[in-house]
Amino acid sequence: MKRLLLLALCSLSLSRSESKFVPYDYSATIECLAKPFKPQYNGGIIVNPDLRNGPQAWSQFGNAKVEFREIGGDKFVVARERKQPFDSVSQKVYLEKGLLYTFSAWLQVNKGNAPVKAVFKKNGEYKHAGSVIAESKCWSMLKGGLTVDESGPAELYFESDDTTVEIWVDSVSLQPFTEKEWNTHHELSIQKERKRTVRIRAVNSKGEPIPKATITVEQRKLGFPFGCEVEKNILESQAYQNWFTQRFTVTTFANEMKWYSTEVVRGKENYSIADAMLSFFKKHGVAVRGHNVVWNDDKYQLQWLNSLSGREFYNAVKQRIFSVVSRYKGQLAGWDVVNENLHFSYFEKKMGPKASYNIYKMAQAFDPTTTKFLNEYNTLEEPRDSDSCPARYLKKLRELKSIRVRGNISLGIGLESHFKTPNLPYMRSALDTLGATGLPIWLTEVDVEAPPNVQAQVFRAGSKGRPRTSSSERNGDVEWLFSNRLLPNVPHRWKL
Ligand SMILES: *[C@@H]1O[C@H](CO)[C@@H](O)[C@H](O)[C@H]1NC(C)=O
Ligand SMILES: *[C@@H]1O[C@H](CO)[C@@H](O)[C@H](O)[C@H]1NC(C)=O
Numbered sequence: 001m002k003r004l005l006l007l008a009l010c011s012l013s014l015s016r017s018e019s020k021f022v023p024y025d026y027s028a029t030i031e032c033l034a035k036p037f038k039p040q041y042n043g044g045i046i047v048n049p050d051l052r053n054g055p056q057a058w059s060q061f062g063n064a065k066v067e068f069r070e071i072g073g074d075k076f077v078v079a080r081e082r083k084q085p086f087d088s089v090s091q092k093v094y095l096e097k098g099l100l101y102t103f104s105a106w107l108q109v110n111k112g113n114a115p116v117k118a119v120f121k122k123n124g125e126y127k128h129a130g131s132v133i134a135e136s137k138c139w140s141m142l143k144g145g146l147t148v149d150e151s152g153p154a155e156l157y158f159e160s161d162d163t164t165v166e167i168w169v170d171s172v173s174l175q176p177f178t179e180k181e182w183n184t185h186h187e188l189s190i191q192k193e194r195k196r197t198v199r200i201r202a203v204n205s206k207g208e209p210i211p212k213a214t215i216t217v218e219q220r221k222l223g224f225p226f227g228c229e230v231e232k233n234i235l236e237s238q239a240y241q242n243w244f245t246q247r248f249t250v251t252t253f254a255n256e257m258k259w260y261s262t263e264v265v266r267g268k269e270n271y272s273i274a275d276a277m278l279s280f281f282k283k284h285g286v287a288v289r290g291h292n293v294v295w296n297d298d299k300y301q302l303q304w305l306n307s308l309s310g311r312e313f314y315n316a317v318k319q320r321i322f323s324v325v326s327r328y329k330g331q332l333a334g335w336d337v338v339n340e341n342l343h344f345s346y347f348e349k350k351m352g353p354k355a356s357y358n359i360y361k362m363a364q365a366f367d368p369t370t371t372k373f374l375n376e377y378n379t380l381e382e383p384r385d386s387d388s389c390p391a392r393y394l395k396k397l398r399e400l401k402s403i404r405v406r407g408n409i410s411l412g413i414g415l416e417s418h419f420k421t422p423n424l425p426y427m428r429s430a431l432d433t434l435g436a437t438g439l440p441i442w443l444t445e446v447d448v449e450a451p452p453n454v455q456a457q458v459f460r461a462g463s464k465g466r467p468r469t470s471s472s473e474r475n476g477d478v479e480w481l482f483s484n485r486l487l488p489n490v491p492h493r494w495k496l
Helices: 002-020 179-194 232-236 238-247 272-283 310-327 346-351 355-366 390-401 424-435 452-463
Strands: 059-061 065-071 074-080 088-095 100-109 113-122 125-135 140-146 152-159 167-177 227-230 250-253 287-295 335-339 372-376 411-415 441-443 478-482
Touching: 059 065, 059 152, 074 088, 088 113, 088 167, 100 113, 100 424, 113 140, 125 390, 125 424, 140 424, 152 167, 167 179, 227 238, 232 238, 232 272, 250 272, 272 287, 287 310, 287 355, 287 372, 310 346, 310 355, 335 355, 346 355, 355 372, 355 390, 372 390, 390 411, 390 424, 424 441
Parallel strands: 100 125, 227 250, 250 287, 287 335, 335 372, 372 411, 411 441
Antiparallel strands: 059 088, 065 074, 074 167, 088 152, 100 140, 100 167, 113 125, 113 152, 125 140, 227 478, 441 478
């Protein structure tokens, strides 16, 4: 009797842990669709996630009027007559410390388009889980995520600064994962994306198989781009050169290609240092990212350039692009063309609203084959930064995508990745969203502001091994690289 009971308990706990494992859903949709997809994970811990049961579990938030509607068999909820950004619709959930929550929802507004955020109000704090630019007449997918510092009840709601729009919500999902499950997802994708079965056949000079041959495999070089930024001092230290070239397959020069380094005096260009560094790395088979053609931050402009305007300014910019891009044509693993384009607008202020578009276009004309990157911070790091969130990033890519000069422009996604404590589920969702473009994604300036032992933990949790280099004024950033083919289930397409 006793034994039977034990057995029963055993099988119960077994089947429970078996049924619990939920694979991560890497899919993200960047097209605006006539009908939303079903909620990911069947809604996870969200009750009535597809609004099939009308008002069940959903309620008014703030002072919005909440209405449950149906169009063509599809049920959804509408928050209207909004007066405050947060006036919307909400659901109560319980969030646990230590779990990683992946969030998604499909949103629509009743006119034009408007950025809409998903927020969790918890203990008087507002946790941003992601955002999307919602449109009218079709559904946009918001994908995000969050973690919490303390367990407790929370309220999910939606927010838009544009109070004149109705917010429509459907197919909501909040799926928790334990850290163990999260790590299992990494392991599974490493197995799938990084490993292959190899058959080795050892033969003698006559081509006959050698029985029981001993085979040794030694890794001589990394199989994926992994790098670090360098500065010109590498030219002077043999020890540093050896250390560097044994480890890294990619690099970026911190400042040596930047305009303020190559043309200190107007009209006196000097590329001797950048040339020497490039030639050194070429000799050692280390690929070099070009950083950068121009930088859109007012703070980092040459004095003499600041004093120019109109046609003179335009000519100076054109000369810069021609000079640096044609000089290194076909020799770089990508160019950061207008650095930090989403946050800053120095060139727009000087040359008008199409400045960045025209700079990318000129770069394309002078070197049509090298991938042209955007390079931004906070896209993975900070869900609250609406300047560079994935939705804004996509909007800029869509603008630049129409450039056709000597063929279509090939664009790349550069994510600086300056972390404090990374919000892993948000970071993953942002990568899923950007990955849906099919464009290459590089983490270009990865660093973690934390004590070294914490840094190591964070790097491990966040990467499972695909680090790489940098730029900017910082020193010692480690850059990671994600290439699109390393992201599972990402279709190679670009439908916008
Ligand atoms: C260019 O820069 C290098 C390195 O700073 C310097 O040695 C050289 O004299 C410069 N060339 C000219 C023509 O100014
Ligand atoms: C360029 O892009 C257009 C529009 O997406 C496409 O129809 C065309 O085939 C592309 N051309 C090349 C050479 O890839």
